[in-house]
Amino acid sequence: MIRTRFAPSPTGYMHIGNLRTALYEYLIARHYNGKFILRIEDTDQSRQVEGAVDIIFNTLKTAGLQYDEGPDIGGDFGPYTQSERLDIYKKFAEELVSKGKAYYCFCKNKDRRSHDQSAHEKYGRTCYRLKPDEIKLKLNAGETYVIRQLIPEGETRFLDLVYGDITINNDELEDQILIKSDGMPTYNFANVIDDHLMEITHVLRGSEYLSSTPKYNLLYEAFCWRIPVYIHLPLIMNEQGEKLSKRKGHGSFEDLLAMGFLPQAVINYIALLGWSPADNQEIFSLDELAERFDENRLNKAPSVFDITKLTWMNAQYFANMNPDDFKDLALPVLSDSIKTVGVDLELVAGMVQPRISFLREIPGLVDFIDALPEYTSDLYIHKKMKTNLENSMESLKFAETALSKLEEWSTESTHNVLVSLVKQLGIKNGQMLWPIRTALSGKPTSPCGAAELCGLLGKEESLRRIRKGIQLF
Numbered sequence: 001m002i003r004t005r006f007a008p009s010p011t012g013y014m015h016i017g018n019l020r021t022a023l024y025e026y027l028i029a030r031h032y033n034g035k036f037i038l039r040i041e042d043t044d045q046s047r048q049v050e051g052a053v054d055i056i057f058n059t060l061k062t063a064g065l066q067y068d069e070g071p072d073i074g075g076d077f078g079p080y081t082q083s084e085r086l087d088i089y090k091k092f093a094e095e096l097v098s099k100g101k102a103y104y105c106f107c108k109n110k111d112r113r114s115h116d117q118s119a120h121e122k123y124g125r126t127c128y129r130l131k132p133d134e135i136k137l138k139l140n141a142g143e144t145y146v147i148r149q150l151i152p153e154g155e156t157r158f159l160d161l162v163y164g165d166i167t168i169n170n171d172e173l174e175d176q177i178l179i180k181s182d183g184m185p186t187y188n189f190a191n192v193i194d195d196h197l198m199e200i201t202h203v204l205r206g207s208e209y210l211s212s213t214p215k216y217n218l219l220y221e222a223f224c225w226r227i228p229v230y231i232h233l234p235l236i237m238n239e240q241g242e243k244l245s246k247r248k249g250h251g252s253f254e255d256l257l258a259m260g261f262l263p264q265a266v267i268n269y270i271a272l273l274g275w276s277p278a279d280n281q282e283i284f285s286l287d288e289l290a291e292r293f294d295e296n297r298l299n300k301a302p303s304v305f306d307i308t309k310l311t312w313m314n315a316q317y318f319a320n321m322n323p324d325d326f327k328d329l330a331l332p333v334l335s336d337s338i339k340t341v342g343v344d345l346e347l348v349a350g351m352v353q354p355r356i357s358f359l360r361e362i363p364g365l366v367d368f369i370d371a372l373p374e375y376t377s378d379l380y381i382h383k384k385m386k387t388n389l390e391n392s393m394e395s396l397k398f399a400e401t402a403l404s405k406l407e408e409w410s411t412e413s414t415h416n417v418l419v420s421l422v423k424q425l426g427i428k429n430g431q432m433l434w435p436i437r438t439a440l441s442g443k444p445t446s447p448c449g450a451a452e453l454c455g456l457l458g459k460e461e462s463l464r465r466i467r468k469g470i471q472l473f
């Protein structure tokens, strides 16, 4: 049984890199019919942020990443919040001490590191040399202590699915702290204990953890536990080549949603930030992603977060959305922006649906409905449509006469009138439709063509605008 876990620290927002990790963990679990677990890593009390755990729950919900076990839904391997598992870490740390793989360290903060020949500061193992009696005495006297991992000599080798074979000389590793003086475990210790006890088979995390992985492996070995499959994910950069951060904007899921991106579009986009299918497909539902996802196709080059591409994807999601779902999103915006009575807002929703990247673009697309904008006759000149000032005025005049006589006013009937005028005058379609479209919208682009605009604006308003066009020449 494949078991993956998302193990965020509650920092108050969901960094895009973390969301991608969660997504890939979810996809691997679903792909192999395994389980996806949520674990809250809150042992660093100094980083606690009020309400941060709810942000994690809500983000995963909004993103559609339903977990099978977690703090709020339970499961057989709980508790799923690290601060509720403190006894467990203590017990395992003491087990390591008794096996000679870890030791008590009583050094005060300032003594905890001592300079040696190595390039970086490393703890000098002062307390490792304490005799059992001395340790007992200090413990009995209630001296504060930390528990440190004893890094053995030699090298540590492991395989990462993305970064390949990695070998580290243990000299480079410090006797890291497992249990802090306040009794809390460090992340470096707790993650190993929990991943083992929760039977996690695949560990995915950012590549910033790559250098710590040998220390985790030494812990697994000290306990004689099976080491999970490691999948470290490359950094996500912005287009300037900097690490994506909340500070620099669009670093978090919340920021992107606030900018008007749809959760599904963001998920689809970040699935491709480091992974690609064998073909060129780019639009995937979450289920399709789960079916297609292949952890062997992850890329180790840093991914570049391209907001233009995400914007394109957002437009695709709007365009392909079920029309009723789109209406639910668009109607409130439309009824805020269109005050003219009698306009069929549902019809307008259908017109703008394939034309937007963001809902906030809607008002600018439909503003001509309430009020014809000021425009100049230049707008009638269109090379491709073969229109100029003279033939445009002609078309407007013929259309005005024919349309005034029309009794049953609709998109269809006005279309028929305009098309038969085209035939009668022996002109190109565009030479009639472009001037009408221009007169009715007063803009170089509109969300629909001439006849649809007639239908939308009604007879009286349409004729008023066509006459206004004629006056303009």
Ligand code: GLU
Residues within 6 Å of the ligand: 006, 007, 008, 009, 041, 187, 191, 204, 205, 206
């Ligand atoms: N709590 C760590 C973080 O939020 C998780 C790293 C991991 O997945 O092991 O960065």
